[in-house]
Amino acid sequence: MHLAEQMTDFDNIDDCKNELVDFSAKTNATFWIEDSNGYIIYPNEMSMETSTVSADQTVTFDEDESFVDMQSSGATTTNFYPITLKNSTAYTLAVQTDLFVVQQATKVLLSILPYVILMIFVLSLLCSWLYTRYITRPIVRLSRISKQMAELNFSGQCNTTREDELGCLTQNLNSLSASLSTALNDLQTANQQLKIDIEKEQALEQQRVDFFSAASHELKTPLTILKGHLAGMLNGVSGYENHTEYMERSFAVVERMEKLVKEVLYVSKVDGTKKCEYKTVDISEIFRVQIATVTDLLEKKKQSLEANIPDRLYCEAEQVQMERAIQNILVNAIRYSPSGELIHISLFEMNDMIRGEIENTGVHISGDAIPHLFDAFYRADTSRNRNTGGTGLGLYIVRKIMEMHHAKYGISNTNKGVLFWFELSCKQPIDNSIQNP
Known part of the structure; x- marks a missing residue:
């Protein structure tokens, strides 16, 4: 079609001979030009070893010309392109292409197709591995770290130098893990201290209970003695006739009780704030x-x-x-x-x-x-x-x-x-x- 467009700039067929020669050299195709009556006017009789040929005859170029051999080596296909020269003369450009090269190329492609498929498969595996290493592997690592965090284990850290979204997510996850670890440690320390304080308070409370229980026991004995002396004297029990003697004994018991009470009050004072x-x-x-x-x-x-x-x-x-x-x-x-x-x-x-x-x-x-x-x-x-x-x-x-x-x-x-x-x-x-x- 490009050749047909070029030929519209010439007045006759002979003027476009160079373009025809270049076309033959570049395309390796057999061609001829027919007039409006179907006669082949190019190549003409002067340039051929044989006589005038028809459209279905084999056309052979002169050895001195640069045209290729028109002998077909296999299946061919022929296309016709109408052209009109500058002088308004109408012609038809016939181009006959040998399909042997195409068939050979097809055979070669079919022969190497398994290797191509194998190469594509290997390349796919390589691309998958690269994708897994670059994309999937960090995600799996992040998933494992997040699972550890869910189990309150903050020892894991993701080490990455990426600057994309996964790198940002990794940094945020590391920061979150460090913050939660610090908060958990502080909470555990506070709980441990609270536990110690509670145990200490319980021990102090138990000491207070034991102390007052012992104090009550210590006061009970002299009170019992004092009560016995007074009851014996009031009821005239035999042996308690000498009131002066038992009054002196009772007074000694009261002094001992007074001393004990003072000691208890002093202990209460030093136990205060x-x-x-x-x-x-x-x-x-x-x-x-x-x-x-x-x-x-x-x-x-x-x-x-x-x-x-x-x-x-x-x-x-x-x-x-x-x-x-x-x-x-x-x-x-x-x-x-x-x-x-x-x-x-x-x-x-x-x-x-x-x-x-x-x-x-x-x-x-x-x-x-x-x-x-x-x-x-x-x-x-x-x-x-x-x-x-x-x-x-x-x-x-x-x-x-x-x-x-x-x-x-x-x-x-x-x-x-x-x-x-x-x-x-x-x-x-x-x-x-x-x-x-």
Whole structure:
């Protein structure tokens, strides 16, 4: 069709010979030109070895021309294109194409088709693998991480450098996992602390119940004795005629009850939330004053006392409470030591700590009883301790005061007797409120 358009620019067939030669060389097709009567006018008789041919004859070009051999090698197809030259002469261009090349190409394509299919399959697998690695694999990893998060396991992290939507989702999921992990850890810590506080409060409540139960028991015995004395005297029971004697006994019982009630009230006070007024005190002077108050008791039991106390030793403490604690320890040491024994007191400073020691000789405490000595109303030897005039709250009060001052303390057996010791910081305690044990 392009050749037919080109030929419309020429006046006769001979002028377009070059275009016809180029067409034959490029298309490798056999062609001829017929006039309006169906006669072949090109190629003409001058350029052919044979005579004039008809439309169905074989056309052979001269060896000097560049036309291809028109001998068909197989099935052919012929197309006709009408053309009109510049001088308005009408012709028909006939083009005959040999299909041998097409058939050969078809055979080649059919022969390589299995290989092409195989290559396409391999390429599909490769593309699928690449797609899986680039798209599906991160999604599977994200799914696994999200499943771990659903099980409250936030240890997994997705590592990726992608900047697309999957990369953004990965970063958001990692941030969410870190936030949830932090929140869960904080919640677990808070729950653990709450559990500890609840257990501590329950223990304190149980201690209060046990304390008041023991206090009630301690008050019950003297009340029973007092009630018996009064009932015997009022009802004229035989043996109770000497009212003065039983009134004196009843008075002694009342004094003991009064002392016990005061001790209970003091314990209730130190168990409260009252703030301590810490100030700089001379603990050496406190020891000297308390030693002076127990001089009569020492003489009564014919005991001696040795004191190794510096002239001045200052610390931050609540003076009234510390005086009460030292007094209780001294009285206990004197009461529970046999007559004629020695009470030894030492007070000194070491490593910014003040250490006090009070040792009473001639007596030892059972190893099983030592851990319970600071419990309320505990008595290692009930039959002996009943006669000492104690209430069973002396060491319990000492424990409260020592804990109030954040001091270390303890009781242990020595070669000579029993040693009470405490270590008190020279600096003011951080917490100025009395704390429950």
